[in-house]
Amino acid sequence: MEDWQAVASAINGRMAELPLTQQELAERSKVSVATLRELQYAKANRKRSTRTLAAISQALDWPDGYLQAVLTGATPPGARTGAGVPDGSSVVLARLDQLHAEVRRLADAVERIAVDVGHGNKDTSSRRAPKRRAEGS
DSSP: OOOHHHHHHHHHHHHHHTTOOHHHHHHHHTOOHHHHHHHHTTOOOSOOOHHHHHHHHHHTTSOTTHHHHHHHTOOOTTOOOTTSOOHHHHHHHHHHHHHHHHHHHHHHHHHHHHHHHHHHTHHHHHHHHHHHHHHHO
16 A cells, blocks of 8 residues: 655655755756645655656655655665664654644745735725724724
8 A cells, every 4th residue: 555645744854854945855856846745745646656756765865765665664775773763753753844844834824924914004004093093982
């Protein structure tokens, strides 16, 4: 069984760890931003080639077969086992990294919206304020 969510968690966790943006990963891997986005959000509705996963693995400084192993549930080449972080823990940590990156992305989006709204309504808000005070009195 293929686990695209595990692939998404691994990619997002590694991007946060390095740190790499989606655009930087696209440039390093020669994989389109659209394909990366689908993989990052586990929206892989079609099978991705082993070469695509290998290119992304290499761009993330992993062995070629790393993401393919994650996808199939095998132990990825070069993964820490035994004295290192257990496989289950590394998946949880990767998911936490993914969530952290998503929260950071959402916070940035909220900040951009707040700035846009603040600039767009700056003049209008100052004109409306006296009217509201007058109506409320």
